Amino acid sequence: MSERFRGVITPILTPYNDDHSIARDLYLDHAAGCLAGGAHYISPFGTTSEALSNSSRERMEMLELLIGSGAARPDQMMPGTGLCSFEETLTLCRHAVDLGCAAVMTLPPFFFVNASDEGLYRYFSELIEATGSEALKICLYHIPQMAGIGISPALAARLNVAFPQIVVAYKDSSGNWDNTQAVIEAAPGISVFPGSESFLIKGMKIGGGGCISASCNSNVAAIRAMYELAKTQNWEAAEAALGPINIHRQAIQDGGLIPALKSLKAYQSGDLRWLNLRPPLDNADSELWAALAATLPA
Amino acid sequence: MSERFRGVITPILTPYNDDHSIARDLYLDHAAGCLAGGAHYISPFGTTSEALSNSSRERMEMLELLIGSGAARPDQMMPGTGLCSFEETLTLCRHAVDLGCAAVMTLPPFFFVNASDEGLYRYFSELIEATGSEALKICLYHIPQMAGIGISPALAARLNVAFPQIVVAYKDSSGNWDNTQAVIEAAPGISVFPGSESFLIKGMKIGGGGCISASCNSNVAAIRAMYELAKTQNWEAAEAALGPINIHRQAIQDGGLIPALKSLKAYQSGDLRWLNLRPPLDNADSELWAALAATLPA
Numbered sequence: 294m295s296e297r298f299r300g301v302i303t304p305i306l307t308p309y310n311d312d313h314s315i316a317r318d319l320y321l322d323h324a325a326g327c328l329a330g331g332a333h334y335i336s337p338f339g340t341t342s343e344a345l346s347n348s349s350r351e352r353m354e355m356l357e358l359l360i361g362s363g364a365a366r367p368d369q370m371m372p373g374t375g376l377c378s379f380e381e382t383l384t385l386c387r388h389a390v391d392l393g394c395a396a397v398m399t400l401p402p403f404f405f406v407n408a409s410d411e412g413l414y415r416y417f418s419e420l421i422e423a424t425g426s427e428a429l430k431i432c433l434y435h436i437p438q439m440a441g442i443g444i445s446p447a448l449a450a451r452l453n454v455a456f457p458q459i460v461v462a463y464k465d466s467s468g469n470w471d472n473t474q475a476v477i478e479a480a481p482g483i484s485v486f487p488g489s490e491s492f493l494i495k496g497m498k499i500g501g502g503g504c505i506s507a508s509c510n511s512n513v514a515a516i517r518a519m520y521e522l523a524k525t526q527n528w529e530a531a532e533a534a535l536g537p538i539n540i541h542r543q544a545i546q547d548g549g550l551i552p553a554l555k556s557l558k559a560y561q562s563g564d565l566r567w568l569n570l571r572p573p574l575d576n577a578d579s580e581l582w583a584a585l586a587a588t589l590p591a
Numbered sequence: 592m593s594e595r596f597r598g599v600i601t602p603i604l605t606p607y608n609d610d611h612s613i614a615r616d617l618y619l620d621h622a623a624g625c626l627a628g629g630a631h632y633i634s635p636f637g638t639t640s641e642a643l644s645n646s647s648r649e650r651m652e653m654l655e656l657l658i659g660s661g662a663a664r665p666d667q668m669m670p671g672t673g674l675c676s677f678e679e680t681l682t683l684c685r686h687a688v689d690l691g692c693a694a695v696m697t698l699p700p701f702f703f704v705n706a707s708d709e710g711l712y713r714y715f716s717e718l719i720e721a722t723g724s725e726a727l728k729i730c731l732y733h734i735p736q737m738a739g740i741g742i743s744p745a746l747a748a749r750l751n752v753a754f755p756q757i758v759v760a761y762k763d764s765s766g767n768w769d770n771t772q773a774v775i776e777a778a779p780g781i782s783v784f785p786g787s788e789s790f791l792i793k794g795m796k797i798g799g800g801g802c803i804s805a806s807c808n809s810n811v812a813a814i815r816a817m818y819e820l821a822k823t824q825n826w827e828a829a830e831a832a833l834g835p836i837n838i839h840r841q842a843i844q845d846g847g848l849i850p851a852l853k854s855l856k857a858y859q860s861g862d863l864r865w866l867n868l869r870p871p872l873d874n875a876d877s878e879l880w881a882a883l884a885a886t887l888p889a
Contacts, residue, residue, distance in 0.1 A: 313677070345675035345676060345700070345702040345703065346675065346676055346677060346700070346703075347676060347678075348676045348678040348679050349676075349679070350678070351678070377643035377644065378643060378644055378645060378646045378647075379611070379644060379869065379870065380645075380646040380648070380649070381646050381647070401871065402643070402644070402870075402871050403701070403702055404643040404701055404737055404738065405643065405644075405737075405871050405872060406736070406737055406739075408871035408872060409871075409873060411873060412870055412871035412872055412873050413870075413871045415870040415871065415873075416870035416871040419870060438704070439702055439703075439704055439739070440702065441704075441737070441739045571677065572677065572700075572710055572711075572713040572714035572717060573699065573700050573703050573706035573707075573710035573711045573713065573714040574703060574706060574710055575707060575709060575710050575713075
């Protein structure tokens with residue numbers, strides 16, 4: 294790609310029917326709504342999507358449905374593709390590339406919590422070679438508190454140097470600003486997206502790409518407006534916008550993130566299927582929704 | 592099942608060709624060798640098998656191959672079936688039940704590191720109901736240091752009470768004896784298998800089932816002999832047998848477990864494909880093999 298990835302990216306929620314199947318009608322509405330509300334891209338099957346609860350079959354079907362229904366264009370999508378198994382990760386990467394997706398967001402092979410940077414380099418470089426397409430654009434997905442293993446600044450830099458047209462982005466969901474800053478400094482060829490809009494301004498001041506954040510499911514218009522202010526270096530106005538955005542973010546975090554977001558969607562849509570999460574996660578609680586809604590812009 | 596699960600169980604290594612495909616010839620030889628050497632059961636696709644590096648397709652093909660080739664009977668197998676996705680875990684459980692496997696060894700849905708016991712109960716109980724077969728026997732697989740989430744003694748007991756004919760075993764790979772003891776005490780209906788033969792005697796003295804241990808890949812005859820001594824409550828002789836067994840175990844652990852075991856297999860078989868591990872794990876080192884072999888019984 295000639296241009297860097299930038300923008301506000303929503304890792305979209307996955308709504309479920311009462312029998313735990315994906316609620317396709319709610320899914321398509323929500324995806325289209327995030328894009329209409331201001332997201333540059335959506336990421337189906339990130340952590341906020343309960344990605345690892347969804348089978349490879351479902352993931353591929355949903356991408357095809359999003360495109361086929363017109364809810365999202367392929368160039369607006371950065372689907373999650375990272376599984377433990379190389380073969381299954383490769384299948385999802387190839388599928389996304391074949392559909393023309395803008396990029397893929399790829400976890401390191403979790404469960405292998407003691408893998409070395411050398412082993413992870415071997416994994417990603419073999420994955421890139423096996424995918425065999427220059428259309429592949431990878432956003433490395435760093436979320437060590439869930440995956441048990443992360444992607445170090447040095448590994449990100451090494452992969453970007455080896456594959457400058459392919460390893461082009463990094464999502465930092467660690468919540469650790471020092472890591473975000475270290476990746477931006479170590480790998481200037483990579484667009485770094487903090488996993489929270491709270492770090493959007495701080496990141497963009499030193500070359501970060503924007504954010505990929507759970508609360509872009511509930512508050513995307515405000516986050517997009519803040520992004521535009523930061524993009525034009527209107528830092529003071531951006532900081533002023535961040536205040537109320539952070540209040541909503543904190544309320545969502547205090548409510549457990551996914552259940553809080555789903556509770557809010559149930560409230561806004563009037564459709565109680567939004568309260569469903571797949572096991573092992575617990576269903577969302579309708580008690581909280583009014584308080585959460587009160588933290589959103591009027 | 593009328594009888595409790597007991598015995599020495601080998602979570603068999605998965606050998607790879609140089610192109611990373613499964614080396615079927617070595618795989619079948621090794622599985623048959625573990626059973627001939629004294630294992631009561633083999634567990635294809637445990638952690639020592641690099642299970643999470645293998646696709647669902649490969650796992651099912653290998654079970655069918657083990658049976659079809661005569662390397663193992665279904666009633667000698669307790670395959671790993673635990674993935675993050677309910678649907679994919681269900682597919683593996685049903686496949687194993689349909690083949691007539693003795694049991695399945697099932698991880699909690701890892702990555703969901705913050706799931707509650709209630710959420711995990713919902714996951715396992717729905718899995719059991721969806722499998723829909725009284726032939727299903729589950730060995731709960733507790734390995735929190737890799738999975739990021741474990742199965743508490745209380746959860747094991749609750750599942751055993753709810754499904755006394757189905758949730759019948761527990762593999763404790765935590766290395767934490769206090770947890771092993773707590774599960775034995777909390778869930779007397781469950782056969783608890785420590786993940787190390789070092790705890791076999793201690794466990795069997797209070798009702799434990801034996802062991803499911805990585806070093807049953809390299810030292811199964813000695814471990815089986817110790818098991819027989821413990822089974823007949825010949826504790827003093829069992830303790831005497833444990834000394835040299837622990838020396839070998841320590842050498843394997845110091846060598847990084849899977850690479851050490853594969854190095855030893857390469858040495859013993861003369862087939863250097865045994866040195867291959869799939870990324871993100873690093874290949875085994877042939878430098879170590881003679882020292883490891885020296886710790887085995889003459």
